[in-house]
Amino acid sequence: MPVRLAIAPSRRLLDVIRDDLALTGTKRSCEIGRCGACMVLIDGAPVNACLTMAYQCERRSITTIEGIADGGLHPVQRAFLEEGGFQCGYCTPGMVVSAAALLDARPNPSQAEIEEALSGNLCRCTGYGGIMRAVRRAAELRRGDG
Template identity: 50%
Template sequence: MAIRLNVNGVERSVEATADTPLLWVLREDLRLTGTKFSCGRGFCGACTVHLDGQPVRSCSLPVGAAEGKNVTTIEGLSSDASHPVQTAWIAENVPQCGYCQSGQIMSAAALLANNPRPSDADIDTAMSGNLCRCGTYIRVRRAIHRAADQLAESAERGGER
């Protein structure tokens, strides 16, 4: 059946059964391979995307449940790696193998969109569903604080104008 969804600001129509996980529609039908497959059961967060702004595990979300909704993937976060979370990630040299990082970044971006000044406890809550076998967690935390600082600075500058 044809399923319509808005992916990264573009209306798309895909032929898929409604129970196909959104992950495979993104990766194999829409060729958006920045979203990763790792556990297939929602345990690890590597497949995290935004559904109407909320972080979801696309490996466990039937595409039918995304019908008519807005999906944002790592490719849609910015066109040039300029999102404050992405620039903070580069500044803190977060990635090692990099495989889980799309999911980490999407979780972090969703956190900051809802809570621009997260405490360490807030970050723990938001990020503990994203596994990283390389152990980049310390830098992920630093990068989230850095991105929050940058967002606050931008807001201040915006306020002065």
């Protein structure tokens, strides 16, 4: 759904998403691009919303965690639930966004490709085992293997 906003050029995409559009699934955390909690898709590519100025998004497609699913759960969301891919859940929206972008580009990713795709997302709770299982499971779900 196209959105038109009149905003100051100094506004960050993260602030616009959370404060102006009230889409709070995109998390505010480190605010310096190191944790990935604020990950969104810009034209299908994962980007840290805390490092992106809103003016850079003019005429671009922005997808937040709220828009990742097209009705029901996205296969990545389902897999995170099935495989215990989260603990506190704070990093989960960014992880899901990054994993969804990976699977759009690489339907059958290798372990190395999964690790690379999630390298910009930090989790301080789970130890990554469940997250990795969830991404592999999501790939299976998307292929119809499960």
